[in-house]
Amino acid sequence: MTTVERQPDHTCVVTAEPATTAGQRPPGRLRRIAGPITRAVRPFDIAVVAFFLLAAQLLYVNLWADLAHQYLTDSGGDQNQAEWFIAIAAENVAHLHNPFFTTVQGFPDGVNLMANTVMLGLTVPLTPITLAFGPTMTYALLLTYGLAATGIAWYWVLRRWSVRSRPAAAIGAAVAAFAPPVISHGNAHLNFTALFMIPLIVDRVLCLCRGDRVVRDGVLLGLFTVYQIFIGEEVLLMAAVGMLLFAIAYALADRGRVRDAVKSLGKGLPIALAVALPLVAGPLYFQFFGPGSYTDVPHGPVVNSPLSFLQFSGRALAGDQAIADRFAVNRLEQNAFYGWPLAALALAIAVRLWRRPLVKALVCTAIGGAVLSMGSRIEIPGTGVVVSGPWRLVADLPLFGSVIESRFGMVCAPVLGVLVALAVDRLAATSDLRLKMWGLAAVAAALLPIVPTSYATNVRPPVPDFIAHGTWRQYVDEGQTLVPVPLAHAYTTESQHWQSATRMAFTMPGGYFMAPNGPEHTGGYNPDPRPTYRLLGTVYTSGRVPVIGPQQKAEAEEDLTYWKAGVVVLAPGFNAPPLYETLKQLLGRDGTQVGGVWVWDVNYGTSAARTKEGERLTA
Structure with missing residues (x-):
């Protein structure tokens, strides 16, 4: 046979x-x-898998050294936020609650989880691990092995479609998966490191273009797209834009082959859409029209400078954090930083292999993604000249208004990976030993400076005994909230850690999540701030005690009533003294030290308060 x-x-x-x-x-x-x-x-394939697993593990070695106490230094508040998303997903599964909404945080308005990066495609399957070992374990697993899985997936796709040499595929996959922008997001953004579905989606699209088994490939493409939606929609949008740029460029470079591919895609894409729509229609409707939904996120221009593509990231072997900080809004958004040696290598590869339609399409895709990431107004370095960027054409389109422009620089990562793989594949096949040696040396010289170093960690603040030992239950009646001060916000998220560490044992107002703000329901990084929320946040950031008069006291009473507060809790930490003095004036009395925190019992008139007061009088 x-x-x-x-x-x-x-x-x-x-x-x-x-x-x-x-x-x-x-x-x-x-x-x-x-x-x-x-x-x-x-x-060799097994060795490649082992390499990616080991490389990812080494990057997070400091975090794994002590999961209970280590915190990624450059993650800001995003590690606490990510762990909170992991924990709430697990609790919703365990208690059969709505997976798309919760009032555990942001009380009483709640959180639209579908409109946030809860990553249900990852967090829900790992619920047993979260419940058994805690959200930090799941967080570390997703960061580490999501990154490794991305490298493995790109290796498989490159080996399948682009190159014959396995080492060439491995090197290209390493460039794509461990590119500087991905490593930057690896400080906390799970949805930008677990990118393993994108290569698989690309693979299915290429299979559809070939047209061998249109129905099977269409069904798989639809299912893969659905799963990616439940990992990260923003990544899917950027991947779709990248593939569209590639398709247009390839069509112009090789029109004959594209005609056949268009026929197959015309049959397969409707099948993919028919599979995907019924599965995501309900969740997406809830995301965009359900409670807690919002419109665009007005974050202001967050763009890449043309020079940022030639710089080294702060985490790179040749990088300098102080220099990199000048070119990015923060250390999680270093969305270019490929380094001038890799840029020079990519240019040399493009010139040498320019006759190939694949190379032309790849170069156009990289340029398109890079220019989009520069925003609507691109300043030409050293000239003072500002030109209009193509982002202006898409900024007002649905979904694009919520995307940080500079992130489109990540489109360049897989493109550079493929170009490097093609070059190494060509070098591996040549019989000219001198050319091979010099070529591989040039590749090594371009890649060595951007090799990432291990993530730094620091010791995270412990959960106060008042929270960890459940003492707070003596102060909070059923249906009431614990009000942490400062209330959770993008710049302070410790109270989110208190919740995730105690399996969402208590409910609280405030939070660090995407929510509607103002009458137009534009997206913000916290719930629509009430006066006391805003006041305490200002004290936290400034360290100054404001003038507290009758109006502020009345607003505090109204806000605590709105939040159904049972107790106000202030933990020692940054600017705790001015916060204490502000609360003392707002509530008209000193706090009581209990379990390592200051407590203000505001639960007067409830059964719990009457019981505590009776016990005090009896004693």
Whole structure:
């Protein structure tokens, strides 16, 4: 019996299977399935998988050294936020609550979880781990092995579609998965490091272009897209823009081949859409029209300078955080920083291989993503000249208004990975030993400076005994909230850690999440701030005690009533003294030290308060 196998380089190999002689048992189903797999997987493939796992583990070695106490230094408040999302997803599953909404935070208005980066596609399957070991364990697993899985997925796709050399595919995959912008987001943004579905989506689109099994590939593309939506919609949007840029450029470079691909896509994409829409229609409706939904996020221009593409990121081997900080809004948004050696190498590869339509399309895609990331107004370095950027054309389109422009610089990462893989593949095939040596040396010289270093960590503040030991329950009646001071915000998220560390045992107002603000319901990074929320936040950031008069006291009473507050809690920490003095004046009395925090019992008139007061009088 003969079989025909299609190889990654699109050649066909005819193999013969030995006939079964009389008395011999035919191979079992497991053997028939495992046989092609074991023949396809080679020791080098296993070594590549091990390399990506080890590399990711080394990046997060400081975090794994002590999960209970270490916190990624450059994550700001985003690690606490990510762990909170992980914890709330697990609790919703465990208690069969609505997975798209909660009032545990942001009380009483709540949080539209679908409109936030809860990443249900990752957090829900890992619920058993979260419940058993805590959200920090899940957080570390997703950061570490999401990054490794992305490298493995790109290796498989590059080997399947672009190059014959396995080492070339491995190097290209490493560039794509461990690119400086990805490493920057690796400080906390799970949705920008667990990118393993994007290569698989690209693979299915390419399969549809080939047109061999349109129905199967269309169904898989639809399912893969749905899963990516539940990991990160913003990443999917950027990937879609990148693939569109690539498709347009490739169509112009090789019109004959594109005609056949368009016919196959015309059959397969409707199938993918028919599969995906019924699965995501409800969740997306809830995201955009349900409670807690919002419109665009007015974050102001966050763009890449043309010079930022030539710089080294702060986490790179040749990087300097002080220099990198001048080119990015923060250390989680270093969305370019590929370094001038890699840019020079990419230019040399493009010139050398320019005749190939694939290279032309890749270069156009990289340029398109880079220019989009520069925003609506692009300043030409050293000239003072400002030109209009293409972002102006898409800024007002649906979804784009909520995207940080500079993140489109990440489109360049897989493009550079493919270009490097093509170059190494060409070098591996040449018989000119001198050319091979010099070429590989140039590749090494371009990549070595951007090799990432391990993430720094610091010791995170412990959960106060008042919270950890459940003492707060003596002050909070059913249906009431614990009000932490300062209330959770983008710049202070410790109270989110209190919640995630105690399995969402208490409810609180405030929070660090995307929510509607103002009468137009524009997106903000916290709930629509009430007067006391805003006042305490100002004290926290400034360290100054404001003038407290009758109006502020009345607003505080009204806000505490709105929040159904049972107790106000202030933990020692940054600017705690001015916060204490502000609360003392707002509430008209000193706080009581209990379990390592200052407490103001505001639960007067409730059954719990009457019980505590009776016990005090009896004593």
